[in-house]
Structures are given as C-alpha cells and as structure tokens.
Amino acid sequence: MDKKLILAIETSCDETAAAVIKNGNEILSNIVASQIESHKRFGGVVPEIASRHHVEQITVIIEEAMKEANVTYNDLSAIAVTEGPGLVGALLIGVNAAKALAFAHSLPLIGVHHIAGHIYANQLITDLSFPLMTLVVSGGHTELVYMKEHGSFEVIGETRDDAVGEAYDKVARTLNLPYPGGPHIDRLAASGEASIDLPRAWLEPDSYDFSFSGLKSAVINTLHNAKQKGIEISKEDLAASFQESVIEVLVEKSKRAATEYDVKQFLVAGGVAANKGLREKLKEQFTELGIELVIPPLYLCTDNAAMIGAAAFVHLEKQQFTSYTLNGNPGLDLEND
Amino acid sequence: MKALAIDTSTFVMGVSVVDGDQVLGEVITNLKKNHSIRLMPAIDELMKDTGVRPNQLERIIVAHGPGSYTGVRIGVTTAKTLAYSLGIPLVGVSSIEVLAQNGRFFNGVISPIFDARRGQVYTGLYGDMNGEFTNIARDQICLVTDWASHLNSQYENVLFLGNDISIHKEIIIEKLGDKVQFGQISDHNPRPSELARVGIAKEPTKDVHSFTPNYIRLAEAEANWLANQEK
Ligand SMILES: [Zn+2]
Secondary structure, three states: OOOOEEEEEEOOOOEEEEEEEEOOOEEEEEEEEEOHHHHHOOOOOOHHHHHHHHHHHHHHHHHHHHHHHOOOHHHEEEEEEEEEOOOHHHHHHHHHHHHHHHHHOOOOEEEEEHHHHHHHHHHHOOOOOOOEEEEEEOOOOEEEEEEOOOOOOEEEEEEOOOOHHHHHHHHHHHOOOOOOOHHHHHHHHHOOOOOOOOOOOOOOOOOOOEOOHHHHHHHHHHHHHHHHOOOOOOHHHHHHHHHHHHHHHHHHHHHHHHHHOOOOEEEEEOHHHHOHHHHHHHHHHHHHHOOEEEOOOHHHHOOOOHHHHHHHHHHHHOOOOEOOOOOOOOOOOOOOO | OEEEEEEOOOOEEEEEEEEOOEEEEEEEEEOOOOHHHHHHHHHHHHHHHHOOOHHHOOEEEEEOOOOOHHHHHHHHHHHHHHHHHHOOOEEEEOHHHHHHHHHOOOOOEEEEOEEOOOOEEEEEEEEEEOOEEEEEEEEEEEEHHHHHHHHHHHOOOEEEEOOOHHHHHHHHHHHHHHHEEEOOHHHOOOOHHHHHHHHHHOOOOOOOOOOOOOOOOOOHHHHHHHHHHHO
C-alpha cells in the first residue's frame, strides 16, 4: 500500500494545531498549542485575542508538526484545514495558512468540517464500521450524527439551546469554579451525592434533540433559593445532581438512537467526551446493549489537527479538493460537507 | 530579486510581483469584498501571468498594518506562511507608509489616513527630510481633530491621502484651512508595486515565526483587563 500523507491544520477556536497523518489513521505528529492560559483571565475565549494568538503561533506549530513527522513538503499528498464551524477570525488564520502552503508547494487543498474531524478522531484508534452513530459533545455542539458510510453525515438530533459544554461552563461559573468549568464539575460530582432533584429535558417522545438551558436555570434557582433561606448547599451534591441529569439524557437518547438505527458502532466525539461520569455510564450501558462503543483518548477528544487529517483522508481518496477561494465559514453545515 | 508583495490592510487588496528593477505586474481592487476569498486566487493568477513560480521567489513583502484587524491578519498569515515554507526572507512595511508613497513628489508633509471610527484615524506623517522620503511622525491612532490641529501648528503644506477622507474632510479643512490638499481619486489606493519597492529596500525580519501585525491598538478585552489590573 502506498502511503499518503496529509498535513492538517486546525484553528477554529482557542487551539492552534497542526498534524501529519498517514493514510487517514496513523498519527506521525500531532502538535497543539493551547491558548487557555491567556483566555482564563477573561473567563472565556475572546475571539479577537484568539485570532491574534493564532497568527503568533501558526507557522511555529506547522514547522513543529513537519519536523516531528520527519517529512518534507514533497512527501505530502494534500494540505487539509478546518473550514468551519468556529470563530470566523480564528478559522481565517488556519485557512489562509493552508492556502499559502498549498500554493507554495502545488498541493491539493481540502476543507474539513470541524465536527467531521471530531467524529474521525475515532478512526485514529480503530477502523470505523458502518452504519454508525456518534454522540458529539463539546463546548459548541451537542448532536447525534448518523453515518451510513464514509463522508456521509445525518444529524438526527441536536441541542435546541445550549451545548452541553456551555451548560457545564455556565453552571461552573455560578458555583464560582475557575474557567473552563467542565472538568471541575466532573471532579466535584465524583465526590458528591446526586441528592438534589433537577429536571431532565426529554422533549417529544420520539425526539433526539437536546435542551440544557432549563436544567442550567434550575441549578441557578436552586442555589439562589437556598441562599435566600440561608441554607448551605453542598457544591459536590449540586455538581453530582447536575451531572446525573445531563448524563442520563445523553445516554438514554444515545441508546435509543443506536438501537433504532441498528448501528454496528457507537462513537463519542468532542471535548466533553473527556467527562469521566459520561464515559463510565456509556461503557456500562453499551456493554449491556452489546454494541461496540468507541471513545477516543483525551488528547483526541479536545480540538486537535490529527482528527482533521483523518477526516480529510476521505476527501483525498475521492479526490475532492477545494479551490483557493476556500474561506472560513463559521456556520458550515455538516450534512452538505 | 523576484519578490511578491501583499496588502490587505483595508478594503484595498493589492498584490504585485517584481523582478529586480521591474514591476512585472500588479493587481489592485478597492471593493468591499472578502480578502480571504480573493487573495490567494489573485496571487495565483498574477504569478501565472508573470511566469514566476513560487520556488523562484526570493522575498515576500507584506503591509503589516495598521488597518482592519482581520484584513491585516489575512495578509500577514499568507505572507509569513509563504516565507516560512519557501524558506525565504519576509519584510513587513507599514500600511500607512505604503499609502504615503502616492504623495512622494508633494512639496510638504503627507498624512495618509484610514478611518478608525468614533472620530479617530490611523495615520502617520511622511515626507522629504534631507533628500530622503521618510517617516516624520510615527504611525498612530488619534482623534482627527487633535491630529489636524497639531499639523496646523507645525506645517505649512499638508497632503491627505486615503479612501476614508470624505468621512473627516470637514474637520480637516476647519483646522488646516488652505494649508491642506487632498489627493485625487487615483491617489487614494495604496499601490502594491510601491509596497514592493519600499520592501525591497528594507531589512527582512529576523524571525518569520514571531512576525505579527502592527495593530497599534490592544484588543479591547485586553485593554479593559489591563485597566482593571491597575485599579
Ligand atoms: Zn471542537
């Protein structure tokens, strides 16, 4: 088998990342420069600051990825880059750097959907078997995506308000936990008791959609009421109760979707896939169902370029390339990718 | 020396290819269209037309700001990535200095302006000093009233250049009276061939990796954060 190498770039949010991927499933290098330390002081990602950091980092990270993979531009088959969705100013840095590389070395250019990337992170640890279902959970996304074959994405359900990660961050803020709050809630929840009654948004019986804004408000109200009555609420218990509500809905809908669509594999993708509570519950439930469950290791769940290189390989095999008019597209649609 | 020059600091998009003392070609538009979509196709076409291949380039020159944050970043990202991956020198030139070149033969000082909203402009002062066309007052952001008053107290002949002049023309005339002149329509677009000429004469940046735009201003969030730290 001949080897096909893709240099992939990802700058959709606050990580400047580049990777070299062989044949869509082997990581030769995977470099990620996180800006989180810079954004912490603002309590969240500031788009203009993110764009500025990307410009500072972009060629350093690309060079590191090329060096670590020990390849030259002549060895590459294509340049891939996240086209969207994401912060438009941040996306533009990756897109323009990718175009410059493609032009300088006469290489084909591939635009990749960020969520397709998250899903294909799974291909870096195992072969995908179709049909499959993916639960995408991150700071910006919560959706169930059905794939009948490579490169085909059908969103069967998505959040109608906040993304899971967003709900975690907002609840963490009301508990005065540092940004980003997700991991802190997960940690607190592990030592708490889910003793506080919080709502679960099941929506219509046949719906695969999600909603987390009501739950978030319920947490805020619970804290507020307790404060007015002068009652002390255990942060651990509140975190555990919140997490239980989130996980119960995510896992139940995942199970129903996997069963109804009769899938061979169930994948988890996105930064929230790092959540221990979610991982454990999914493992337990999918073992019972007898459906293969794949959850990438932490470094492939959070934003990285290796996943973009994995998703781009499908386009390379089909010779689907983009022209130099490629632009950052913050609202890019997954289904028409 | 074969060089490629890029300017996307304002609505004006400019690309030029020069070889030694010849301008082989330049593309320039003044349109409210997305630079990210149009820049690389323009570079590709101009390079093909002039018969220069990427690996023949010996220098990349870019207008590094001030200007539109996003616009400047598109040009700088493209330029630094080209320079790094082709292993050739990169030169940054002030976007204000590029526009000032259109007044090179004016007998007086030249103030190119880009609108920066809320009565402010990005500007700087350029002109002839001891037979050399050079920077006289550093690039800055300032209120156009303050700037025009300052120029009125210091200089006799001032030329204003830039596509945003109409926004500030009244105040400038009020402050400078008959000391001021304005460029003609064809003087207001920064020319990419001028960028190339200026860039060839300058020293390349020492480290392509750490090359960044000259925004002049901190990001708003950062400025607010710093102000809070001082309290
Ligand atoms: Zn992501």
